[in-house]
Amino acid sequence: MRFLNSLFPVLLSAMIVTGGAAQAQNPLTEAMQTEAEGLKSVPDARLTSLLKRPRAASATGIEYSREWLARQPAAKGGDEFQCLAEALYFEARGESVKGQFAVAEVILNRVDSPVFPSSVCGVVHQGTGRKFACQFTYTCDGRKEVIHEPAAYAQVAKIAAVMLAKGTERPLTDGATFYHTLHVSPKWSRNFDKTATIGVHEFYRMPTRLTQN
Secondary structure, eight states, X not given: OHHHHHHTTOOOOEEEEETTXXXXXOOSOOOHHHHHHHHHTOOXXXXXXXXXXXXXXXXXXXXXXXXXXXXXXXXXXXXXXXXXXXXXXXXXXXXXXXXXXXXXXXXXXXXXXXXXXXXXXXXXXXXXXXTTTXXXXXXXXXXXXXXXXXXXXXXXXXXXXXXXXXXXXXXXXXXXXXXXETTXXXXXXXXXXXEEEETTEEEXXXXXXXXXX
């Protein structure tokens, strides 16, 4: 655990392209001190469950294309749906459909993890209001969140609805709970297990050795 305590305070600063404009982002990899503290009290059995890799193939019939999404019904839902849809809109609307699904996987993988909040809204807003600690820049940049591209929001809303449906598998990122853009190479990424490269993002899973004393 000494290695964890020295690694997790590292903050990721990245540049991602959303809606055609480059913005500074902290995509889901900050506030690691909190995660490290949470790991210390996680039972071994729960950690084993967390680190198990999901099945590689999807049985839900999802196609990662705009054409497939266009055939899906308009989406709406409660708080968890809205938090996921807004996170995808503000963080990944400039990505491909596959890339947007991948970001949704990371958020939901964190929800399932014992070292992160247990709800979508909790994950998305973790660290909001604390300097350099928010998980998503848009939640703490001091600006009001306004949907200026309704068509883009309608697309990610469908993705949110699909991903929140019971039984939806997550085959793209292989259990990843961290990612960074190709524009940066954070130190922690050398010690985490890279699971996928999709669009402008590389995805990582916490390696088993980091959870062992």
